[in-house]
Amino acid sequence: MILCDIGNTTFHFKTSKKNFKIKTNADISDLKDYKAPLYFVSVNEKATAKLLKKYPRAIDLRDIIKFKTSYIGLGIDRQIVCNYIEHGIVVDMGSAITVDAMKNKKHLGGFILPGIDAYKRIYPQISKKLSFKFKNDINLDKIPLNTSDAINYAILDSIVLPILKIYRNYNLPLYFTGGNCQLLLKYFENKKYEKDLVFKSMKKIIKKHIKKENRC
C-alpha cells in the first residue's frame, strides 16, 4: 500500500521502497501511477483536492478511523497519532506543535503551540531588530545575556515548559514525532522518539479495517 500524510505545507509519501516529501504548492502530476491502493490523511483541503485529481481512487482515512473524544474539532492528524499511542503524551511537531494526552485509550484533551518555523517568522515581523538565527543549544538554566540567546531561550522555554507541565501533571510516558522534533529531544528526560508515527498508525488502522471487511 501507498501512504500519504498531507500537512499544511507538504505531501509526505511512504511506499514500500521510498519515503519522500513534496511541497503542497508543487506540481504532483508527474508522480508515478501506483497500482497498490493509496491511503491518505489530510489537514489541507486544497492539497487533498490536488491528490485526488492525481489519484482519484485514493482512500481518505477520515472515512475509516473511529476515534472517540470529547474534544470538539480534533484534527485528523492528531486522531491518527493518538489512536496509535493509546497511553501517553503525544507531541507532534510540524508547522504547529500539537500536544495530546491519552490515558488507557481515552483522549483527555490537548493544546496547540506554534511550530519552530512559525516562531522563526514572528520575531522579525515584530521588529527587524529581533531577526535571529534559531539555535537549540541554549542552556535553559542560565538567564540570557544577548538578544539572540534571549529569543532562542524564550522560544525553547515557551515550548518545553507547557509540555513538561502536562507531562508532570498526568504522569504519562512522553512521545515525540514530526519533522523537527529532534531539535527539542535534549530538553526532556524519559521521552521516546517515534519516527513516522503517522505512517505506523495509518498501517495499523488500515490492517484492522481490511481484516474487518474480510470478516463481513
Added chain:
Amino acid sequence: MILCDIGNTTFHFKTSKKNFKIKTNADISDLKDYKAPLYFVSVNEKATAKLLKKYPRAIDLRDIIKFKTSYIGLGIDRQIVCNYIEHGIVVDMGSAITVDAMKNKKHLGGFILPGIDAYKRIYPQISKKLSFKFKNDINLDKIPLNTSDAINYAILDSIVLPILKIYRNYNLPLYFTGGNCQLLLKYFENKKYEKDLVFKSMKKIIKKHIKKENRC
C-alpha cells in the same frame, strides 16, 4: 517636561495634562509645538527621525542614561524600566514581551517572548483552521477540549510558565508594565502592576541628570 516613548508601533506621549498614543505610521506634523523640553526613548529609528523632524530639539534619553549590564544589545526601553525597578523581575508587555531580572541594581539578564498581538497573527498564518479569538479567561489547570481553548491555553501557558520559572528561580518581586499586561495579571500571585513605568523612570533619570548639570 514632555515625555515620549517610541515603540515599534506607537508614539506614547505624556504631558503634564495628557497621556496619549499615536501610531508611528500616522502624521504627527499637526501636533502642538511644546515650549517645555521634550525627552524621548525609542526602539524605532524611522519613528525617531519623524519625531526629530517635528521636534528638532527633542532630547534622546539614550545620551543621558548610564545603565550598566553584561547583556549585549539591551534595548533602551528595557534599560529604562530596569533602571527604575532596581530589584525585581520586570515584565514589559508590548509588541514583544521582555522579561528582565534585576538584583540589587544589577541586571542579571532577560529574555524576549512574542507579544499577544504577535501570537494572534501567527496561528492563522500557519493554517486558516487555526483562526481564533483571543481569550484570557482560560483555566490553565484544565486540559483543553476544543481548538479555541487549545490555542488560547498554549499562548497563555507559553507566556506564563517562562515568567513563573524565572520568578521562582530568583525569588525576586514581580513587576508588570506595558500596554496589555493586565490581560495576564490574574495568572500570577504576588505581582505588582506599574502603570506607565517607562515615564516614571524617564522622570527619575531626567531629574537626576538636571540636578547633576546644575551642580557642575
